[in-house]
Amino acid sequence: MAIIKREDISQEVFDLYDDYAHNKIDRRVFLERLSVFAVGAITLPSLLSFVQPNYENPTVPVDDDRFASEYITYESSKGGGEIKGLLSKPAHLTDKVPGIVVVHENRGLNPYVEDVGRQGAVDGFITLAPDALTPLGGYPGNDDEGRAMQSKRDRLEMLEDFIAAYHYVKNHENCNGNVGVVGFCFGGWVANMMAVQLPGLGAAVPFYGRQPDKEQAAEVKAPLLLQYAGLDERVNAGWPEYKEVLESNNIEHTAYFYEGVNHGFHNYSTPRYDKAAADLAWSRTIDFFKKHLS
Numbered sequence: 001m002a003i004i005k006r007e008d009i010s011q012e013v014f015d016l017y018d019d020y021a022h023n024k025i026d027r028r029v030f031l032e033r034l035s036v037f038a039v040g041a042i043t044l045p046s047l048l049s050f051v052q053p054n055y056e057n058p059t060v061p062v063d064d065d066r067f068a069s070e071y072i073t074y075e076s077s078k079g080g081g082e083i084k085g086l087l088s089k090p091a092h093l094t095d096k097v098p099g100i101v102v103v104h105e106n107r108g109l110n111p112y113v114e115d116v117g118r119q120g121a122v123d124g125f126i127t128l129a130p131d132a133l134t135p136l137g138g139y140p141g142n143d144d145e146g147r148a149m150q151s152k153r154d155r156l157e158m159l160e161d162f163i164a165a166y167h168y169v170k171n172h173e174n175c176n177g178n179v180g181v182v183g184f185c186f187g188g189w190v191a192n193m194m195a196v197q198l199p200g201l202g203a204a205v206p207f208y209g210r211q212p213d214k215e216q217a218a219e220v221k222a223p224l225l226l227q228y229a230g231l232d233e234r235v236n237a238g239w240p241e242y243k244e245v246l247e248s249n250n251i252e253h254t255a256y257f258y259e260g261v262n263h264g265f266h267n268y269s270t271p272r273y274d275k276a277a278a279d280l281a282w283s284r285t286i287d288f289f290k291k292h293l294s
Contacts, residue, residue, distance in 0.1 A: 004042060004050045006271050011231070013037055014262050014272060017051045018234070021264075022106065022185075023151060027144070053143055053269035055111035060118040066091055067121035069114075072128075074168040079160030080153070084138060085130035086114050088121035089174055096176040098202070098293030099169035101194075102129040103162050103187030105267075107146030108139035112269050116182070123286045125293075126174050130165045132158040155186075159197075162190050166198060178202045178293040180222075182285060183209060184266060188235075195222040203292035205285045208235050208263050211242035218245055223252040225288040227266075227281045230259035256284065 013034070020030040031044070034051075038044040060067075069088040076083045086109065090097065100120045104113040109131035117129035133139050136149045150158075162181070170179045180203035183191035188209015195204040196212055201222040208229050211217065224246070228236055239255070246253045258265060258277040265274040266281060 004046055008042070009050070009271070010037060013047070013051065014231075017270075017272075018232075018263055021143075021147070022234075023147060050271060053110070053112070053267075055269050057268070058111065058115040058118075059268050060115055060122055062118070064118070064122065067118055068093075069118060069121070073134075074128075074130075074164060076161040076164035079157050079164060080132065080135035082134065083130050083132070083161050083164065084134045085109070085128050085165060086117050087126070087128050088117045089126040090121055090124055093126075093174055096174055098125050098289065099172065099175040099179040100125045100127045100289060100293075101162055101165045101169060101179065101181040102127050103181060103183030103190045104129065104132070105185040105187055105264075106150050107143040108133035108150060110139055110143060110146065110269075112267050113184070113187075115268070116184075119282070120182075125289065126169060126172060128165050128169050130161055132161050134161075150186075155189075159190055159193055163194060163198060166194065166201065170200070176293075180204060180289050180293050182289075183207065185209065185264065192220075192224075195220045195224060198222070203289055205288060207266055207281070208232050210235060211238040214241060214245050217242055218249050220246065220249075220251045220253075223288075223292055224254070225285065226253060226255040227285070228255065228257045229261045229263045229265050229277075230257050231261060232263040235263060254288075256281065 019025050072087045102117045117127040120127035181191045182205040184207045188206035191204045191206040196216045196219045204222045205225045207227045261274040261277045262272040264272040266278045
């Protein structure tokens, strides 16, 4: 199979994958359109392998001794009932620390989102990364099936699962009572909505997340750090209206646009990943949480 370099791939391929990953087209149409870009040594199987997630090299090794993780369950009475999540905290914790709810994309608690939870613990926080697919059996082990499963759940009910996670972390014995949220894609929308609905939320960091509507945006109660991908026309189209509402209501917010990168640039597992942008965005995220949650 040909080894594909990112610079050899048209932006149209990334846009096509974005449509597929967000259920704009089904797998049959995705493969049909992707086949157009299979030319010469670049075959359709090699293209498909190139765009699909590869979780073999997480940013934080699962056996890293700087954190401790365990799967827990908590009650989401207004959502899906009993929800499973990965709870991570700094190793050898003696003092109480701030908390972070880590919200997954539109495919359940995959290895990438678990990695984000572990990274948050390495950075000094207690984190909970819930799996909104728990009522359907949990993340199935691959993203394609995970997307199909998540589409069967009501997104407002899933929002309640993450709100319940906030309360779980806030009341955890190792938490100082200050809790923020970071979310990616679908999770970015959840982070925005938690800022609308939770008066006690300390800070919210949506990565390339859909914005609340105008009425909801005016009700944002937490400081926002908004992370956008410069090439993400689909999500970025909602920013001007959101910005106008935040500014007119004097809601604390900072937005960054990372030029030349795609939606999903923080996710290490796909070729959309941009290490420089991901590292910068994450350092800004941690600084923001330290400012508002410590």
